[in-house]
Amino acid sequence: MTTTKPPSTEYHQDMSFQPRANLIGLWLFIVSETFLFGAFLAARYYSTGTAKPEELNQNLALMLTIVLLASSLSAYMAETSIRFNHRRNFVIYISGTIIMGLIFLGGVGIELKEAIHLYPPGTPYGSSYFMLIGLHAFHVVTGLIALGFVLFLGLKGHYGSDDYWGAEGVIKYWHFVDLAWVIIYPTLYLF
Amino acid sequence: MKYLIRAIVLGIVGYIVGVWLTLAIRGGSPTDEVAVVFGFILALIGWLAGIGGIEAFGRQWIGKTPEVSTARGWQRYFQFTVDHKVIGIQYGVTLLGVLLIGGFSAMIMRIELASPGMSIVDLEEFNKLVSMHGILMVAVAVAGIIGAFGNYIIPIQIGAADMAFPRLNALSYWLVPPVAIGLLSAPLLGSFSAGWTAYAPLSVGGDSGQILFNMAIITFGLSSILGGLNIIVTVITMRAPGMTWGRLPIFTWAGFATALLAFTVTQFFAAALVLITMDRVAGTDFFGPDVGTGILYEHIFWFYSHPAVYIMVLPGFGVILEIATAFSRKPLFAYKAVVGSLLTIVGLSVVVWAHHMFTSGMADFLQAPFMILTEAISIPTGVIFLSIIGTLWQGKLWFRTPLVIAFGWLFNFLIGGITGIFLADVATDIFLHDTYFVVAHFHYTIVGGSIFALLAAFFYWFPKITGRMYNDKLGIIFAVSVTVLFNTTFLPLFWVGINGMNRRVGDYPQAYESANKFASVSALLLGSTFLLFVGNIAWSAVAGPKAGSNPWNARTLEWQVSSPPSHHNFRSQPVIVGPPYDYGVPYVVFPDAEPAPEPDESGKEVLV
Numbered sequence: 079m080t081t082t083k084p085p086s087t088e089y090h091q092d093m094s095f096q097p098r099a100n101l102i103g104l105w106l107f108i109v110s111e112t113f114l115f116g117a118f119l120a121a122r123y124y125s126t127g128t129a130k131p132e133e134l135n136q137n138l139a140l141m142l143t144i145v146l147l148a149s150s151l152s153a154y155m156a157e158t159s160i161r162f163n164h165r166r167n168f169v170i171y172i173s174g175t176i177i178m179g180l181i182f183l184g185g186v187g188i189e190l191k192e193a194i195h196l197y198p199p200g201t202p203y204g205s206s207y208f209m210l211i212g213l214h215a216f217h218v219v220t221g222l223i224a225l226g227f228v229l230f231l232g233l234k235g236h237y238g239s240d241d242y243w244g245a246e247g248v249i250k251y252w253h254f255v256d257l258a259w260v261i262i263y264p265t266l267y268l269f
Numbered sequence: 270m271k272y273l274i275r276a277i278v279l280g281i282v283g284y285i286v287g288v289w290l291t292l293a294i295r296g297g298s299p300t301d302e303v304a305v306v307f308g309f310i311l312a313l314i315g316w317l318a319g320i321g322g323i324e325a326f327g328r329q330w331i332g333k334t335p336e337v338s339t340a341r342g343w344q345r346y347f348q349f350t351v352d353h354k355v356i357g358i359q360y361g362v363t364l365l366g367v368l369l370i371g372g373f374s375a376m377i378m379r380i381e382l383a384s385p386g387m388s389i390v391d392l393e394e395f396n397k398l399v400s401m402h403g404i405l406m407v408a409v410a411v412a413g414i415i416g417a418f419g420n421y422i423i424p425i426q427i428g429a430a431d432m433a434f435p436r437l438n439a440l441s442y443w444l445v446p447p448v449a450i451g452l453l454s455a456p457l458l459g460s461f462s463a464g465w466t467a468y469a470p471l472s473v474g475g476d477s478g479q480i481l482f483n484m485a486i487i488t489f490g491l492s493s494i495l496g497g498l499n500i501i502v503t504v505i506t507m508r509a510p511g512m513t514w515g516r517l518p519i520f521t522w523a524g525f526a527t528a529l530l531a532f533t534v535t536q537f538f539a540a541a542l543v544l545i546t547m548d549r550v551a552g553t554d555f556f557g558p559d560v561g562t563g564i565l566y567e568h569i570f571w572f573y574s575h576p577a578v579y580i581m582v583l584p585g586f587g588v589i590l591e592i593a594t595a596f597s598r599k600p601l602f603a604y605k606a607v608v609g610s611l612l613t614i615v616g617l618s619v620v621v622w623a624h625h626m627f628t629s630g631m632a633d634f635l636q637a638p639f640m641i642l643t644e645a646i647s648i649p650t651g652v653i654f655l656s657i658i659g660t661l662w663q664g665k666l667w668f669r670t671p672l673v674i675a676f677g678w679l680f681n682f683l684i685g686g687i688t689g690i691f692l693a694d695v696a697t698d699i700f701l702h703d704t705y706f707v708v709a710h711f712h713y714t715i716v717g718g719s720i721f722a723l724l725a726a727f728f729y730w731f732p733k734i735t736g737r738m739y740n741d742k743l744g745i746i747f748a749v750s751v752t753v754l755f756n757t758t759f760l761p762l763f764w765v766g767i768n769g770m771n772r773r774v775g776d777y778p779q780a781y782e783s784a785n786k787f788a789s790v791s792a793l794l795l796g797s798t799f800l801l802f803v804g805n806i807a808w809s810a811v812a813g814p815k816a817g818s819n820p821w822n823a824r825t826l827e828w829q830v831s832s833p834p835s836h837h838n839f840r841s842q843p844v845i846v847g848p849p850y851d852y853g854v855p856y857v858v859f860p861d862a863e864p865a866p867e868p869d870e871s872g873k874e875v876l877v
Binding site for chain 1: 553835
C-alpha cells in the first residue's frame with residue numbers, strides 16, 4: 079500500500095462535494111443510531127411500562143445529568159473556539175468535556191454497582207435498566223475515545239478555522255450521546 | 270496477499286486474546302458463550318485492522334494522511350481497495366459462494382423431504398439445516414443486488430467517480446467475510462436451530478452456535494447500515510451536473526429507496542440479537558420464559574425483517590425496470606409513478622410488521638389495522654408491476670437472456686404477490702400460518718423477486734463488468750429451465766400447504782408424499798441447472814467475444830463508458846442534458862461517448 083497518487087493523466091472528480099457529504103453522512107449516522115436507541119427504549123416500555131423501583135439513587139442520577147449537559151456545553155464552546163482559531167480555549171474546553179465525561183462514567187459505575195444488588199438483570203426493570211445504561215455507557219466510551227484523539231490532534235496543532243471537520247463531527251456525535259441520555263434518564267428515573 | 274495474511278493472523282490473535290482475557294477475569298471454559306462473544310469482537314477488530322484499517326483509518330486518527338491500496342492487478346481484490354467497482358465484484362463473488370452453499374443445504378433438505386420419515390439427517394439436524402439455509406439465503410437476498418450491482422453501477426449511473434465515502438465502502442465489504450466465517454463455523458459450537466428468525470425463547474436456550482449466529486448477524490447489520498448510508502450520501506451529493514432527481518436512472522432510485530430502509534431498520538435486528546445475546550450471557554431476561562415475553566422479540570425482529578423483504582425486492586424492481594425499457598426499446602412507462610411507488614413502499618413497509626404475528630397472541634385490536642396496511646402495500650407494488658408491463662407493451666422485444674429472466678421474474682412475482690394476499694388476510698392467515706403455503710409464498714417473492722432479479726442483473730451487466738459476452742443461447746436455456754424448474758419445485762408446495770403440511774419439520778404424513786417427491790426431483794434439477802450458469806461464466810472467460818462498451822444499446826450512463834470502466838469511470842466530468850430512457854423518441858440523438866454534446870438545433874435534449 080502506497081499513498082494515493084495515481085498517474086496524473088487520470089480524471090479526478092471535483093471534490094467540492096465532500097464537506098456536504100460528510101455533514102449529511104454524520105446526520106444519517108445519527109438517525110440510524112436513533113433507531114438503535116429506539117429499539118431498546120421500545121423494549122423497556124413494552125416489557126415494564128413506566129414501572130420503577132423505589133430504591134433508585136435519584137440524586138446521583140440528577141447530578142450525572144447535569145454533568146453530562148455541562149460537558150455538551152463545553153464541547154460546543156470548543157467547537158466555537160476552533161472556528162475562531164482560539165486553539166488554547168479549544169484545548170481547554172475539549173479537556174473539560176473529557177473530564178466531565180469521565181466523571182459521568184465513574185458515576186454510572188457507582189450506579190451499576192448499587193443496581194446489581196437492588197434490581198439485578200433478570201428482574202423486569204433490571205433488564206431494561208442494565209441494557210439502556212450499558213448501551214449509553216458504550217456510546218460515552220466511544221465518544222470519549224474519539225474526543226481523546228481530537229484533543230491529541232488539537233495539541234499537535236491540527237485543525238484551524240478553515241478545517242475543523244474532524245473536531246466538529248466528534249462534537250456533534252457527543253451532543254447526540256448527550257441527547258440520548260436526555261431521553262434515557264426520564265425513561266428510567268422519572269416517569 | 271500480505272494484508273489478507275496479516276488480517277487472518279490478527280483475527281486469530283484477537284480471538285485468542287479475547288477468550289484468554291475472559292478466562293483470566295472470570296474463569297470457565299474457552300467454549301463459554303461470554304468467551305466466544307469477546308473472542309469474536311476482538312477477532313473482528315483484528316481482522317479489520319489487519320486488512321488495511323490501520324492504514325486507512327488509524328493513520329488519520331493520529332494526524333497522518335490515510336493510505337489505501339492502489340494496486341491494479343488481481344491483488345486488489347484481496348486488499349482494502351476503495352474502488353467501488355472492485356468492491357462490487359468482491360461482494361458479487363463472495364455472495365455467489367454463499368448462494369451456492371445455501372443452495373447445497375437446500376438440496377440436502379429436499380432429499381430428506383423426498384419421502385416421509387427420516388433418512389439422511391435426524392429431526393434436530395434438519396432444524397439446523399433449515400436455519401443455516403435460511404440465514405445464508407437471506408444474506409444473499411439482502412446484499413446480493415445492492416451490494417454487488419448497487420456498488421458497481423450506481424456511482425457510474427449518476428456520473429460519479431466513486432462513492433462518497435470510499436473507505437467506508439471498503440469497510441462495509443470487509444465486514445462480510447467474518448459474517449460468513451462466523452455462520453459457517455457455528456456447527457463447531459453445536460450450530461443454531463431456532464431458524465433464521467432466531468425466535469425467542471427458542472434462541473435463548475439451545476446450543477451455543479446461536480451466539481455465533483448473533484455476533485455474525487450483528488456484524489452483517491453493521492455492514493448493511495454503513496453501505497446504505499454510503500449509497501444515500503452518494504446519490505444526494507455526487508450526481509453529475511444536470512443529473513436532476515427526475516433524470517435519475519430507475520435502478521439508482523430503487524437502490525436509494527433500499528438504502529433508506531437498510532440504514533435505519535437494520536438497527537432493530539441488531540438490537541433484537543443484542544438482547545438475545547444479553548439474555549444468554551449477561552443474565553438479563555427480556556425474552557426468557559419466566560419474566561420476559563417472546564412477543565417482544567417478534568415485534569422488534571419483524572420491525573426489521575418485514576422491511577427487509579423490501580430491502581431484498583426493491584433493487585430487483587430497479588433491475589427489471591432497467592431491462593424492460595432497454596430490451597423493449599421504449600421509454601419507461603410512468604417513471605414518476607414508479608418513483609413515487611418506491612418511496613411509498615419504503616414508508617408503508619415499516620408499519621406492517623405485525624402481519625407476521627396474527628397467530629402469536631398479540632393484542633387482537635392490532636390485527637385489523639395491520640391487515641389493511643399490509644394490503645395497502647399491494648397498490649404501489651401493483652403500480653410498479655403495471656409500469657413493467659406498460660413498458661413491455663407493444664415494444665419491440667429483443668429476446669436476450671436478461672429479458673427472458675425478466676419474464677420469469679414477472680410470472681414468479683405475480684404468483685408471489687397474489688398468494689401474499691391470503692397471508693395478509695387475518696382469517697386465511699390463521700388457517701395457512703406455519704404451513705408450506707408460507708414457504709412457497711416467500712420463495713416466490715424472495716427467490717422469484719430478488720434472486721431472479723439478481724440473475725437478470727448478472728446477465729445484464731456481466732458484459733459491462735467483465736468486458737466479455739457470455740453465450741446467449743446457453744443463457745436463454747438456463748433462464749427458461751431455471752424458471753420452469755423453480756415453478757415445478759414450489760407450486761406443489763402451495764398444495765401441500767393448503768392441505769396442512771407444517772413447515773420447519775423434517776417429517777410429514779404419508780399423504781403428502783407424491784407432491785413432495787415431485788418437488789424434490791424438481792429442486793435437484795433446479796440445483797443442477799446452476800452448472801449451466803457456472804459453465805457459461807467459464808465459457809465467457811475462455812472464449813467470450815469482446816462486448817464493446819454498449820452491447821445492449823442502452824442509454825444510461827454506465828453503457829457510455831468502456832467495458833470495464835476505467836479507474837475513475839469517466840475521462841472527464843459528464844454533463845447530463847436529458848432523461849435516461851428516451852428510446853425511440855423522435856429527434857433524440859442517440860448517446861455517443863464524449864465529448865459532451867450540446868442540445869441540438871431542434872431543441873430536443875440529448876443524453877451524454
